[in-house]
Amino acid sequence: MRGRYVDANSIYKRSTRDNTINAYDKEQGSVRLPNGVGKDIGNPSWQRSFPHILVATLSSFLFGYRLGVVNETLENISHDLGFHGNTMAEGLVVSTCLGGAFVGSLFSALIADGVGRWRAFQLCALSMIIGSSMSATAKNLWGMLLGRLFVGTGMGIGPPVAALYVTEVSPAYVRGTYGSCTQIAKCLGLMGALFIGCPAKETEGWWRICFWASAVPATILALFMEFSAESPHWLFKRGRGAEAEAEFEKLLGGPYVKGEMAELSKSERGDEIDTVKFLELLYGHHHKVVFIGSTLFALQQLSGSFVALFFMDKLGRKVLLIGSFSGMVVAMGLQATSASSLVSSSNEVYLSVGGMLLFVLTFASDAGPVPGLLLSEMFPGRIRAKAMSVCMAVHWVINFCVGLLFLWLLEQIGPFVLNTIFATFCLLAVIFVKKNVLETKGKSLQEIEIALLPPE
Known part of the structure; x- marks a missing residue:
């Protein structure tokens, strides 16, 4: 599905870059009618890009859920896995996620720049699915800690990639609104974890259900990303200009494509791969x-x-x-x-x-x-x-x-x-x-x- 566009890298070569920018700039923000008169086309519709943002915010929902899932369940987990009263072990169950998140955040740039934004979301979801499964089926403390480490790695990948994606696919006039959606999703995830964890104190083994539950939105994120737009900025930077145009058309609409490509051309080079260390x-x-x-x-x-x-x-x-x-x-x-x-x-x-x-x-x-x-x-x-x-x-x-x-x-x-x-x-x-x-x-x-x- 993603490979149907031909690579048009030669269109954006440096030798023709100035001419391309000039041609785009003339049409940015306006569309030509048959009689040659320019017409202001205003802002693109937010409805085109919003479904893609909604899918991306699932990673933020998972972030909030994973932070809150042990709040109501830690006591039951410690009883069932045999470390009740060991405050160091209980602290490790909570903080191992943060250690994993640190590792995930360090590698998030390599992943996002190497395989693209939507593949990075899928890797984040995969890590959380594996971690949730390991935590839900843990028989001892070490099994729980290993599961929490996998989950934390996904948590570390998710937030920076979500911030990148929202910034790069949003129309400028609603970028702030879309950015705040990720924070709202985190809060909803945290509230969801607290709500689902309510029966944990009365129901034996309920904490395992709480961990399994987070695999559902992670699976939805991985599947729906297959149908979401890739970042045009990333595509253009990789020299895939034609695909970047197609994604801009999907996100903003046809009349806005040339103006957006002109903006990209001013600061990016389609024939150059990012080598910043x-x-x-x-x-x-x-x-x-x-x-x-x-x-x-x-x-x-x-x-x-x-x-x-x-x-x-x-x-x-x-x-x-x-x-x-x-x-x-x-x-x-x-x-x-x-x-x-x-x-x-x-x-x-x-x-x-x-x-x-x-x-x-x-x-x-x-x-x-x-x-x-x-x-x-x-x-x-x-x-x-x-x-x-x-x-x-x-x-x-x-x-x-x-x-x-x-x-x-x-x-x-x-x-x-x-x-x-x-x-x-x-x-x-x-x-x-x-x-x-x-x-x-x-x-x-x-x-x-x-x-x-x-x-x-």
């Missing part, structure tokens, strides 16, 4: 955007939906991030104040609960969904997959450290100092975003690249 991302031409991306993910974790769905394409990414992190400063301030001697015991609970609710609201609405989309927009096409891989690796390392050390720090330094530290990181995030982050709302990926990167 990981170490090159840490210095030189691209180090600034990679630093911004890694720092945003680190601050997101150290700072401790539906709002983003409606406002990301209206207010912009930068405004939402500043507002979100500012709200989290207030939330952590309330939490710290509730733990101080300045507040009476009767008011302590109100401040604490209020701070917690405000934190969840402000994080889930903006700081949670925005970075993944924003960073995939900021990175130029030739490094996008590798740069997302580096940033997600930072995300998983910081996530693991926070989860591992939180209770120990709470015991050692107390809630007042700990919440003050988190509030400080939130404030640093506000300053960092204001100084370094470019607003990407409504801009094409090529416009963003030109604005961010100095000429080589």
Whole structure:
């Protein structure tokens, strides 16, 4: 099905590149009528690309489900597999996923650039199906840990590939809305895991059903990706120009193909394969955007939906991030104040609960969904997959450290100092975003690249 288009690499050779760009630019945003008069065709319909986005968000749903599946079932798992009361073993069941996710995120760029975005989704789904099956049939702790490691590897591959895919197949005017869909899918996955896990305490062996259940959406993801569009950006970068045109027509409609191909031609070369090495991302031409991306993910974790769905394409990414992190400063301030001697015991609970609710609201609405989309927009096409891989690796390392050390720090330094530290990181995030982050709302990926990167 994917091989029916002939390779038209010669059309986009460098010798004719300028002529191609000029020809495309004349028709971008308009269509010629028989009398020669140009007509503005406006934005492409979101309905063409939405089904493809919907399939891709299944990987985010699985991400949320796999994070939450042990919440209600861990006690029963520990009883059945013989490690009840061993807190280290219980911690390993939870955290092995994070270790696997770190490994998966490191290889996500090689997979996404090597075999394409939709094949990467299928590998993510396959890893989760294998891991779910191993966990569901585990007879001892080691079987469970091995299954969780496979699942974590799929979890590490999924988020960066989903961010890449959403960025590269979405029309610019709804890219933010589509990006927030991945966060909503994660929340739905987490809620689904909690709901399915409710009978675990009363029903013997129910935890095995909970693990088997995640194989269903993983199988759907693997199957439906066969009918979904491949990223035109990836195809064009691999020199498969004719296929890229066909995918743009599927996603946006015929009148928009030439304009989109012109945009690609300005920043990509169809006869050149990406050869950027990981170490090159840490210095030189691209180090600034990679630093911004890694720092945003680190601050997101150290700072401790539906709002983003409606406002990301209206207010912009930068405004939402500043507002979100500012709200989290207030939330952590309330939490710290509730733990101080300045507040009476009767008011302590109100401040604490209020701070917690405000934190969840402000994080889930903006700081949670925005970075993944924003960073995939900021990175130029030739490094996008590798740069997302580096940033997600930072995300998983910081996530693991926070989860591992939180209770120990709470015991050692107390809630007042700990919440003050988190509030400080939130404030640093506000300053960092204001100084370094470019607003990407409504801009094409090529416009963003030109604005961010100095000429080589």
